[in-house]
Amino acid sequence: MNPIGEILSSKEIIVCAGSGGVGKTTTSAAIALRAAMEGKKAAVLTIDPAKRLASSLGLKELSNEPRKVSVRKFTAAGIEPKGELWAMMLDTKSTFDSIVERYASTEEQVEKILNNRFYRNISGTLSGTQEYMAMEKLYELYADGDYDLIVIDTPPTRNALDFLDAPNRMTDFLDSKVLKWFLIPYMKAGGGLFKVANVAASTFLRLVKKIVGAEVLDDTAEFFANLEGMYDGFKQRARDVAHLLQSDATTFIVVTSPAEESVDEATFFATRLNGSGLHFGALVVNRVHPRWGDEIEVRDRQLARLQQSDGDGPLLAKLIFNERAFRKVTTLEDRNLNSLARKVPRHRWVRVPYLEQEAVDLSGLVLIGDQLIAG
Numbered sequence: 001m002n003p004i005g006e007i008l009s010s011k012e013i014i015v016c017a018g019s020g021g022v023g024k025t026t027t028s029a030a031i032a033l034r035a036a037m038e039g040k041k042a043a044v045l046t047i048d049p050a051k052r053l054a055s056s057l058g059l060k061e062l063s064n065e066p067r068k069v070s071v072r073k074f075t076a077a078g079i080e081p082k083g084e085l086w087a088m089m090l091d092t093k094s095t096f097d098s099i100v101e102r103y104a105s106t107e108e109q110v111e112k113i114l115n116n117r118f119y120r121n122i123s124g125t126l127s128g129t130q131e132y133m134a135m136e137k138l139y140e141l142y143a144d145g146d147y148d149l150i151v152i153d154t155p156p157t158r159n160a161l162d163f164l165d166a167p168n169r170m171t172d173f174l175d176s177k178v179l180k181w182f183l184i185p186y187m188k189a190g191g192g193l194f195k196v197a198n199v200a201a202s203t204f205l206r207l208v209k210k211i212v213g214a215e216v217l218d219d220t221a222e223f224f225a226n227l228e229g230m231y232d233g234f235k236q237r238a239r240d241v242a243h244l245l246q247s248d249a250t251t252f253i254v255v256t257s258p259a260e261e262s263v264d265e266a267t268f269f270a271t272r273l274n275g276s277g278l279h280f281g282a283l284v285v286n287r288v289h290p291r292w293g294d295e296i297e298v299r300d301r302q303l304a305r306l307q308q309s310d311g312d313g314p315l316l317a318k319l320i321f322n323e324r325a326f327r328k329v330t331t332l333e334d335r336n337l338n339s340l341a342r343k344v345p346r347h348r349w350v351r352v353p354y355l356e357q358e359a360v361d362l363s364g365l366v367l368i369g370d371q372l373i374a375g
Helices: 003-010 024-037 052-056 071-076 092-103 107-114 117-122 129-144 157-174 177-188 199-212 214-226 231-246 260-275 300-308 313-341 362-374
Strands: 013-018 041-046 084-089 149-153 250-256 280-288 349-353
Touching: 003 024, 003 250, 003 280, 003 349, 003 362, 013 024, 013 260, 024 041, 024 052, 024 084, 024 149, 024 250, 024 362, 041 129, 052 084, 052 362, 092 107, 092 129, 092 231, 107 117, 107 214, 117 214, 129 149, 129 157, 129 231, 157 231, 231 250, 250 260, 260 280, 260 313, 280 313, 300 313, 349 362
Parallel strands: 013 149, 013 250, 041 084, 041 149, 250 280, 280 349
Antiparallel strands: none
16 A cells, blocks of 8 residues: 555544645545545645635535535546545634634633734734644544644645644744733833833833834733633633644645755755654655656767758657757656655655646546545
8 A cells, every 4th residue: 555545544534734835725625535435534635725626626605614525526527435524614713713712711702802903913923823724624623633634735835834833833822921021011010111110021012113103012912911811721722732633633735846945845854854743744746747668878969960950850759859858857746756865755755746737626536635645
């Protein structure tokens, strides 16, 4: 059994990671579809705001709640899955709102936080928020127990490192002792800056007021004041997410292309996975150019004669030039992949050839799924 087949038979969560433009979203959808065809109730979660996943699944749009791909869509594509396929796209702010509602002790606390201008600004834009909420949504889907398999499509690789660290970084920010050291005296003073006993905080707050304005400072202080009592819930969930990612239920699939930059990213991420105690399941090498036989050895003088000859000679010369150019591409790919093989054993690889067109519909995803299993 190849690595993808092995993963589909034994895992409950698959995290697909890789650099941008290597077919990560398509790979995620194809794996989830394959699981559905084999009888599982599978869900695929994307963080990519592009509509490629929705359109390839025959859906008009995706939302923060899973949507089922209808049987009619499968039938139209000539597919008869034994299970179900669900899909969703992360809505960062909606997920953050639901966390606030879960951990707040009163409805009043919920209202104060959700209506706070500082919260509304950071809930969808703060660095690391998207990755943290993706982890939150993943945990929520898993805890509900509705799915046999959850496949998550992560941001590009360097951000995927943020993806791994996001739960802890977010809780560190929300419970920042340095930040609260400056803001809490201000909050207790009811905004009365000159009542602050801490001289350093007073100087800092004066400067911040000049830069961002008193209203922004008020909103920020109010936001952190309203979070009091919720930090333990955030921290516990971060620990739960970390345990889930490290558990036997979860595995990571790194998606790359043979391009040098993508290979460097894949090597970096695979190394990081091993160092973080996370399960590395497979490496999908996507869009690999095919190789045909041995190189045609023709000297430049012979090529020149062919170009100047009559009949089919010029056409043959063009074909040989084309073969040389193509051979350079495949040679470069081999060199890049050989460097990757020194870090990731080849028995964990799955190669997917460079196909004639992108997978833009269910039939295309089935084709990718077949290649993943056969690879």
